[in-house]
Amino acid sequence: xxxxxxxxxxxxxxxxxxxxxxxxxxxxxRTDLAQAWIAVGLFLAVLAATPSATFxxxxxxxxxxxxxxxxxxxxxxxxxxxxxxDAPRHPEPGSDEAKKALYPVTVRFTxxxxxxxxxxxxxxxxxxxxxxxxxxxxxxxxxxxxPLTSRQVRDGAIGCAVLAAMAVPLLGTAAYAYARRRLERxxxxxWDSAWARVAPRWTASH
Numbered sequence: 001x002x003x004x005x006x007x008x009x010x011x012x013x014x015x016x017x018x019x020x021x022x023x024x025x026x027x028x029x030r031t032d033l034a035q036a037w038i039a040v041g042l043f044l045a046v047l048a049a050t051p052s053a054t055f056x057x058x059x060x061x062x063x064x065x066x067x068x069x070x071x072x073x074x075x076x077x078x079x080x081x082x083x084x085x086d087a088p089r090h091p092e093p094g095s096d097e098a099k100k101a102l103y104p105v106t107v108r109f110t111x112x113x114x115x116x117x118x119x120x121x122x123x124x125x126x127x128x129x130x131x132x133x134x135x136x137x138x139x140x141x142x143x144x145x146x147p148l149t150s151r152q153v154r155d156g157a158i159g160c161a162v163l164a165a166m167a168v169p170l171l172g173t174a175a176y177a178y179a180r181r182r183l184e185r186x187x188x189x190x191w192d193s194a195w196a197r198v199a200p201r202w203t204a205s206h
Contacts, residue, residue, distance in 0.1 A: 111141030
């Protein structure tokens, strides 16, 4: 025989459960009310801080990357470099992977001071010795990455802003978990203290 399906809870049961710390009842402790107020305070703080933190972090990151790109553009320049030996060949020439692959090769170039230098950089596979490629060189004559592009500056700033937007709620959650743990320890300490007073009388009567 099939078991009867229990009746569903009334629609107002869930709000009553969620808001039990706000309603007066004999089992509610002061720490329960404090926990509820802490939750509300942290929730409002997270709502207020998230947009501000996102904007401030994103703006600061944008300024930082923009200044980095400006400095790199001022101190680096691209120049021609000649392969000293053949670049390795890709095992699958013509494949999509081969089109994206880069291999370390030895090249010779002239630094900003007019001196001939030899260094290692990345090149597409299959280039023969004597092939000319473009490389970026810094003020010290060392091969460096190309200056940050506008897209890289923007993407870096957006990434930092997103991390900030995620970090604020996580910090709020961590703060609530810490407060809740402290309140639980306080409740346990009060319980131990109350039991220490009651236990002798309770055991004596039994």
